[in-house]
Amino acid sequence: xxxxxxILLVLALSIxxxxxxxxxxxxxxxxxxxxxxxxxxxxxxxxxxxxxxxxDDDPLEPLNRGIFWVNQGIDYVLIEPIAWAYSExxxxxxxxxxxxxxxxLNEPVVLVNNLLQGELEDGRDTIWRFVxxxxxxxxxxxxxxxxxxxxxxxxxxxxxLASWGFGPGPYLVLPILGPSNMRDGWGRLGDFAVDPIxxxxxxxxxxxRTAVQVLDAKTxxxxxxxxxxxxxxxxxxxxxxxxxxxRLALTTAVEDRQAVDTPRPDEDEDEIVxxxx
Numbered sequence: 001x002x003x004x005x006x007i008l009l010v011l012a013l014s015i016x017x018x019x020x021x022x023x024x025x026x027x028x029x030x031x032x033x034x035x036x037x038x039x040x041x042x043x044x045x046x047x048x049x050x051x052x053x054x055x056d057d058d059p060l061e062p063l064n065r066g067i068f069w070v071n072q073g074i075d076y077v078l079i080e081p082i083a084w085a086y087s088e089x090x091x092x093x094x095x096x097x098x099x100x101x102x103x104x105l106n107e108p109v110v111l112v113n114n115l116l117q118g119e120l121e122d123g124r125d126t127i128w129r130f131v132x133x134x135x136x137x138x139x140x141x142x143x144x145x146x147x148x149x150x151x152x153x154x155x156x157x158x159x160x161l162a163s164w165g166f167g168p169g170p171y172l173v174l175p176i177l178g179p180s181n182m183r184d185g186w187g188r189l190g191d192f193a194v195d196p197i198x199x200x201x202x203x204x205x206x207x208x209r210t211a212v213q214v215l216d217a218k219t220x221x222x223x224x225x226x227x228x229x230x231x232x233x234x235x236x237x238x239x240x241x242x243x244x245x246x247r248l249a250l251t252t253a254v255e256d257r258q259a260v261d262t263p264r265p266d267e268d269e270d271e272i273v274x275x276x277x
Contacts, residue, residue, distance in 0.1 A: 104140025113155035158187030
């Protein structure tokens with residue numbers, strides 16, 4: 001069991017690419033309607049996904065492809081069955097509450113990056129989010145801050161390095177960790193290092209939290225990634241372009257960090273149904 005959780009600890013770092021399908025849908029609808037099917041990395045026109053023809057910075061493509069498909073095998077054998085069981089055992093309402101707790105626990109990392117970017121107002125909002133959700137929201141179970149008009153805004157060290165002028169560097173597929181680039185890879189290590197939970201807790205508390213993060217992200221995004229896989233001519237290229245363009249959007253449009261990563265309280269999300277072929 002100890003080694004099982006250690007594996008999941010590593011896998012948790014790969015969830016960065018699984019943000020939400022809302023941003024993809026918005027881009028898809030806009031560009032499919034106008035016929036501009038080269039303006040976004042992945043778009044769904046009549047159920048068919050197309051990959052962008054933009055040449056990504058991928059000098060290690062042969063190696064990256066090999067690692068990518070090894071990762072896919074691990075995902076199919078280990079992560080998908082656990083995510084399927086998780087969705088069957090925990091109802092949607094319970095999964096939403098778990099997602100809120102995980103997001104609340106990540107607020108200290110967001111705060112550090114707010115300060116590193118010189119975004120003092122965002123830092124203030126992050127502090128208030130953490131205070132309100134940890135108290136009124138009962139340890140983050142309920143996201144009362146969003147209802148109070150203080151929405152969550154994603155920040156990480158990769159975005160901070162981008163704000164300092166660092167380019168993404170070459171695209172990388174890390175063993176187990178998944179899609180990344182040189183800048184975001186270092187950013188992940190930095191975020192892990194500054195997370196106070198990793199300072200104050202050791203062993204099972206950390207790995208248990210990480211295991212839940214993996215299941216939460218996989219369950220939320222499995223339908224999106226499955227559709228991309230089924231309808232893409234080149235699944236590797238589609239994921240590469242999506243990750244590259246998604247990160248580019250987050251580094252250039254601060255409002256995207258809020259719109260994509262904060263659920264709207266007035267929108268009902270469809271029940272996620274997992275299936276194994």
